[in-house]
Amino acid sequence: MSENETKLSGKVFLNRVLAGTATGIVVGLIPNAILGELFKFLGTKMDIFISLLHVVQGFQYSVPIIVGVLIAMQFKLNPMQTIIVGAAALVGSGAYVINEGAFMLVGIGDLINTMLTASLAVILVMAIGNKLGSMTILLLPILAGAGAGAVGSFTLPYVKMITSTIGSLINSFTELQPILMSILIAISFSIIIISPISTVAIATAIGLSGLASGAANIGVCAAAASLVVGSMKVNSIGVTSSVGLGAMKMMMPNLIKHPIIVLPLAISATISGIFAAIFNIRGTPFSAGFGFSGLVGPINAIKFMEGSTIANFGVAVLAFFVIPFASALLVDFVLCKVLKVYDKDIFKFFTAK
Numbered sequence: 001m002s003e004n005e006t007k008l009s010g011k012v013f014l015n016r017v018l019a020g021t022a023t024g025i026v027v028g029l030i031p032n033a034i035l036g037e038l039f040k041f042l043g044t045k046m047d048i049f050i051s052l053l054h055v056v057q058g059f060q061y062s063v064p065i066i067v068g069v070l071i072a073m074q075f076k077l078n079p080m081q082t083i084i085v086g087a088a089a090l091v092g093s094g095a096y097v098i099n100e101g102a103f104m105l106v107g108i109g110d111l112i113n114t115m116l117t118a119s120l121a122v123i124l125v126m127a128i129g130n131k132l133g134s135m136t137i138l139l140l141p142i143l144a145g146a147g148a149g150a151v152g153s154f155t156l157p158y159v160k161m162i163t164s165t166i167g168s169l170i171n172s173f174t175e176l177q178p179i180l181m182s183i184l185i186a187i188s189f190s191i192i193i194i195s196p197i198s199t200v201a202i203a204t205a206i207g208l209s210g211l212a213s214g215a216a217n218i219g220v221c222a223a224a225a226s227l228v229v230g231s232m233k234v235n236s237i238g239v240t241s242s243v244g245l246g247a248m249k250m251m252m253p254n255l256i257k258h259p260i261i262v263l264p265l266a267i268s269a270t271i272s273g274i275f276a277a278i279f280n281i282r283g284t285p286f287s288a289g290f291g292f293s294g295l296v297g298p299i300n301a302i303k304f305m306e307g308s309t310i311a312n313f314g315v316a317v318l319a320f321f322v323i324p325f326a327s328a329l330l331v332d333f334v335l336c337k338v339l340k341v342y343d344k345d346i347f348k349f350f351t352a353k
Helices: 003-007 010-043 048-060 063-074 079-093 111-128 133-173 178-192 199-205 210-231 237-244 248-257 259-278 293-303 309-338
Strands: 096-099 102-105
Touching: 010 048, 010 063, 010 111, 010 248, 010 293, 063 079, 063 111, 079 111, 079 133, 111 133, 133 178, 133 199, 178 199, 178 210, 178 259, 199 210, 210 237, 210 248, 210 259, 210 293, 210 309, 237 248, 248 259, 259 309, 293 309
Parallel strands: none
Antiparallel strands: 096 102
């Protein structure tokens, strides 16, 4: 086996796919995560901000293409090959539906299937190489682009079953006693947020509402706090800030490489989930899964609170920020410094070699 084949086999191939996906998620989702809720508020004052809101919301629909392109760039494909992989990723993502002949964007699609489709497109592009000669510009988009996209569209319904199965499991938690329910949902969402599964897709699919929705948001907050605390000493301020602002999925490669990373997240989510139940933090199916990203979680939680605005604001700050970060600091100190269960390198932002 040649050195080049060794580099592109197995683990390294997966690492490159994960690295491209992690970066693509940040690029695609950060504009709306940071500015979406702000523009919604300012849009009630000036119409120009409604237009700007539509811009950042529309930008996130490009996530499948961005992910596909950045995966292709990990393999140093040329410009035409790169955009073919990006287009195939869009087709296989499920980000659009066809209604009476009209194509309509419905979200960012299924991330797992996006990765699978992009990976297949990369494999086809590399396998074909320069074998098509002068016919490359005609046949490569068909064979590698449309071909991988077609396979992705066929696998999409089956891959989506992963999300629906996890959603059914989480939905069963809603029948439990409130504190136990809050803990289990918080833990689940703290782990899902750094996996290829969409927290928002699960929450909306099963109609997660009330205390269950609040617990889901608090779990995401606990994950964000744990990742920020762990990231501060091993990553640049840009990486740490991106994680804190909502791009937790950029740590997805870390989950694959260092599964122990779920331990601090789960413990912090347990502590935070208890307080979510005590404070009766609530939400809707459409606000669950965001955490404090864009202030979606806190704003919706306050809407369900009774009493004075100042008191409600204080409870939201405690539940969404103070407790998650305090528990993250405590858990990190105990696990990393005292018990030495892991070291900080498990939080180092991953880039494929």
